[in-house]
Amino acid sequence: MLSANQQKFIASLSIKKYRQKYRKFVVEGDKIAIELLQSPQIVVDSIFATERWAAQNPDLLQPHLDNFNVVHEIELKKISNLTTPNQVLIVANMPEKQLGPGEIRPDFCFFADGIQDPGNLGAILRIADWFGFPALFCAPDTVDVYSPKVIQASMGAFLRVATAELELEALCAALPEWPVLGAVLGGESVFKIDLPQFGILVVGREGRGLSPEAEALLHHRLTIPKHPQGGAESLNAGIAAGILAAVIRDRQMIG
Amino acid sequence: MLSANQQKFIASLSIKKYRQKYRKFVVEGDKIAIELLQSPQIVVDSIFATERWAAQNPDLLQPHLDNFNVVHEIELKKISNLTTPNQVLIVANMPEKQLGPGEIRPDFCFFADGIQDPGNLGAILRIADWFGFPALFCAPDTVDVYSPKVIQASMGAFLRVATAELELEALCAALPEWPVLGAVLGGESVFKIDLPQFGILVVGREGRGLSPEAEALLHHRLTIPKHPQGGAESLNAGIAAGILAAVIRDRQMIG
Missing domain, CATH: 3.30.1330.30 (Ribosomal protein L30/S12)
Known part of the structure; x- marks a missing residue:
């Protein structure tokens, strides 16, 4: 009852x-x-x-x-x-305290730079979980990780991927050795660029991409090459995150 | 008014x-x-x-x-x-007649094997558009391409990617030379397998994967390698489609 x-x-x-x-x-x-x-x-x-x-x-x-x-x-x-x-x-x-940046081992983790769609943030959690990224950090203007739609779309990934809300600037200050990577228009192909062994992979907001503040912090400007016959202006933020994570993990296994 | x-x-x-x-x-x-x-x-x-x-x-x-x-x-x-x-x-x-399988040039195209989520199907259209896949074929039990949510999520990709509804079996019968590819558990890594130069890339239904009928038609059983520390059971259908398309196009440019 x-x-x-x-x-x-x-x-x-x-x-x-x-x-x-x-x-x-x-x-x-x-x-x-x-x-x-x-x-x-x-x-x-x-x-x-x-x-x-x-x-x-x-x-x-x-x-x-x-x-x-x-x-x-x-x-x-x-x-x-x-x-x-x-x-x-x-x-x-909710966990009593959120993940501190100092607590994670050097590996790849996501930073969600203002993602608005709960389905996208849930999918990014699931991508982190599949590719063994230990953490997802979220800018304060990102949809809340604990919103019901994010939790459902994550398919249980919230149980394995640690999350925390903070500004990218604060994360970079706490992890000064960590390179910052993100997809931008006119960057270098993720398939060809020399990638680091760990880093913060920034995912931009739907329909806007990376904020100028986030773009200014990038060490590696990545691009997912568009086919010469391709017409779309961009890929969905979750899709781009999935492709970058897959290629990064593959390159690590080879390199 | x-x-x-x-x-x-x-x-x-x-x-x-x-x-x-x-x-x-x-x-x-x-x-x-x-x-x-x-x-x-x-x-x-x-x-x-x-x-x-x-x-x-x-x-x-x-x-x-x-x-x-x-x-x-x-x-x-x-x-x-x-x-x-x-x-x-x-x-x-709607276009007066739908794309006939005989009308497309040999290239990669998607087959949506029962995708239910309009956001996923829209994202797959956008992936096809970005990577220059000329067509998306849909099994009759797939969400309708012309539903408002698919159209909105496709961000205009429906204007450039031809679509048609038919069974995978009928598509294969019409394109007997075309290899069929799809992601399955325990397949070969998409990063390592020898890929054909054109083919039908089948995307399975959310939470179920490929139907047994579709799996029986595969020539190439692909897998997106999960990280040894990864926990997720699967990736979202749209995310998997994006990773496969990106890797296929990259491998074509190299090969």
Whole structure:
């Protein structure tokens, strides 16, 4: 049974202000919920699931019985952000402190320079996860990593890729040895340029590209070569991030 | 001024059944509208724009004055699929006949094997456009290319990349010399495999990958190598398509 207060509270977590106030966020759907419950990274606040889901996942629920609520599918629909029928919704605690730049080993990581589309930011988290990038840093004007749509699009990558919000300038100041890379028009082909062994890969905002502030900080100006017959003005920000990460990792394996 | 009938008609075009009945679709927003009006590919049915937009684009409107309607921003909002304020909406005619497989030159083209997310299909169109793939073929269970969200996400790529709906089997039968490529788990690294000079690049459905029918038709089983420290189960379908297209074009330039 879902109380009116619970319903109101969960709905409030779709707004960044309330997520930050309570330091909690929402994770939905069978697959991500199971991954979350198996992960040691995130502390669960409460679980709302149908009787059916509970019966299928008794072991996962065992440690959370005090904070578990059986709800009807119709009740779940009222608090769900998903369009497809859903069996489980988890309220989780944000990590107590965000990743400090000094805590990561020298490797490649992403910096999201104002990405607005939650689907894009989620896809970039998933790219980081696939290519073993340990972290995604976000400029303060980037869509919130803990927004429901980013969490869902990340497909559980938020459990493995550390995230933190800070200005690129502050990140560069904290990691002065790290080269900064980003895609710009008229840069050098990512397939041909000499790439460093670690660095900060900046992904620009949709429809604008890198901010002038970010561009001024680049050590490596990369371009994904457009085909001579190609017509598009640009690639989607997530797609560009995926291509750069794939090529960087391939070149590291060769080099 | 927008009549109730016009409003109803335009709203109906957000549904595939009515798009197919009238063979018309909707294009919105300043940038894509201007591209569309400059393109010889698509015949315009009617234009709905604010007085301000009309004053800024007299030359583009000139050939369409008979089918041009000045509307107030508030009226435009009623018929718009966009969330941001908009100045122009165009109803356009679908091409009279769809691309026949026999009409394209040997090159790489995409086959969308049941992609469901309009943002993904739009991104794939944009990838095709950037990398000069002349065509995107879609399985009948793929989201409709002319749905408003695909058109918007394609950023005008629908004007340059030919599209057609047919089964992969029929496409292969029509292009018997064309090798079929697709990403599967446990395939060969796209960075290392010998790639053909042209072919059909199949993109699988989100969360499912290639259908067994499509997988059975593959000549080249590709994989985007996951980093040893990587955790994600898969990449987003659009991201995978972008990486494959980028690597294929790079390898062609080298080889």
